[in-house]
Amino acid sequence: MVESAPQLTASESSILSSSNLPPIHSEFTMNDRNLLRGLFLLAISLAFGLTSLRYPIGQFSRAGPGLFPLMVSCLLLLIAVITILRSRFVEHLPLGFNIKNISIILASLCGFALISEFVNMIAGIVFMVFCASFAGTASYSVVRNLKIAAGLVAVALAFQKLLGFNLPLY
């Protein structure tokens, strides 16, 4: 699931992020939040449901490890189908997917983890603050970022020294 969900949505979002047009009221538009929700749920239910078929199902009286996830996936599949059907009856709402901010935030998280692993955590914190600030609304300010980073490093040091957190700070 962790694999399949982002894959699906990455392809979806690439379609969507390019279209910042006002809501289209045609019958078959992909940029429809309700329809996409149904498709997303469908993908999740299939990912889990098909995988659980690989595990022993057993009988009801002696359930195998695959039975319960299979049943839950079937329920989810039902809900996905209902959602898709219902999206045909209600007004289409566009999906407001802003790929810029979420990418910046995720990049700063992953950068933090990588830098903390290979250099140290103080460098990771500084990177995170500088990278994440690109997503901010206010103008980019190096001085402000330095101040925030210094403050957060101080907090991290306090966590390590006073609360006994095991942080690889330096």
Place this chain on the structure above:
Amino acid sequence: MDVLHNLAFGFEHALTWQNLMFCAIGCTVGTLVGLLPGLGPLATISILLPLTYSIPTGGALIMLAGIYYGAQYGDSVSAITMKIPHASSIVACIDGYQMTLKGKTGLALFTAGVSSFIGGTVAIVVLSFFAPMLGEVAFLFGPADYCALMLVGFVCVSFVTTGSLVNGMAMCLIGVLLGQVGTDVNSGMQRFTMNLTFLSDGIGLVSIALGCFGIAEITKNLDAKDERTPFNGAIKLMPTWPEFKRIIPSALRGSVIGSFLGILPGGGPVIAQFAAYAIDKKVSKYKDEIGKGAIEGVAGQAAADEAAARTSFIPLMSIGIPENAVMALMMAAFIIKGIQPGPNMIAGHPDLFWGLVASMWVGNVFLITLNVPLVRYWLSVFKIPYSVLFPSILFFCCIGTYSVNNNLDDVFITAVFGLIGYIFLRLDLDPAPLMLGFILGPMLEENFRRALLLSRGSFTSFLTRPISGTLLAFIGLFIVWQIVAFMLETRKAKVAAAQPLPGAELGSQPE
């Protein structure tokens, strides 16, 4: 008089210096997260979960509980002064903000504080009487009944938090499926792990919570680009005697409604506020003023909010089934500490149970001092710009995730769930039911398999047992009602001509 004796015993535990300190920390942090955008009680409790490894059990639970009910206080302050509710104080925006517009901010804040105090106190009385009683009932529950009860919880939470049964139920089920990742307890088989070793213990609770609530929430706030204007008006706190007299009846009504609704599955602060507000609008002596900035409009809902936040502990501690997402996290905290919440907890760990109950009242006293006389200082928190705030929240999310296992890989999992959480948000799917599903999922499976084992594979036991039969019938009725409501709605929309309402399903909210 047993209860009095037990409460005295509880205060003995709650009033040790150490526990007082934890209570104060919890309440302060709670108020702070209630005030600040982008970090609700759910995210905060999950950040602080790893911290609780190193502090004593009683103190840890007192602190986490303090964060939860403290956040309700803080939330109402930001709702009243700036019309920004973060977690639950949607109703406080109506009359509270109207009072601010009239220049009566101080009175509104005082009313909210005092009513919350009254609500909290009433709820604690209810808690100390009902929780042991309900614990006795819980002994009658078999596996089938537990399954049915959890399903009722899913249905109610779905409906209450998202307004749409279908969307909420989908999230619950996704949560249940995510809870399946890892090793199957009965057969020892690895499920959905994609041959990744770090998934064999399951997905970390903290990673999911921080991804879906922390990261996704930050990104949503960044997308919204809303500039907050901090409140700078004058605050005159002390009310006159006639004003004070108007607070009491509404607050008491709200407390009773809130205490009752808090116990029900799916209950909790949000629904309690709406109910209390609606009832005050019907029965209050000043009902014509409600909606235009009346004291009653603030008092009733604030009391109900606080009361429900506390009585929602009852199902967790007496039956062992959390009824909303925050309680599910609290349950995780109990389990981390090696305590299984449920009918045996009150008898087995009386010091913890009564200590927690008593600490709630101590917390009440802390909160009223923090939120009424000191409220001016809290309002300066709003002057922190979001561009400073969000890197800090991100930092706390990172540290929180890392310290669960001292493992940087967890940060990547959090990032993945941040993306998934953001997609959920954009698809109008509320992640709160997912949390409940995730924590109850393994329990649901366990009880489901046990029930089928006992009945030798027959599903009739779910219907013939009185408790589970009643609960399932309730779910059935609810689903039928939803379908009928949807059909009526679409027909009305068609009749009403070309332009149907956005999101025509019943009670759907714009967000």
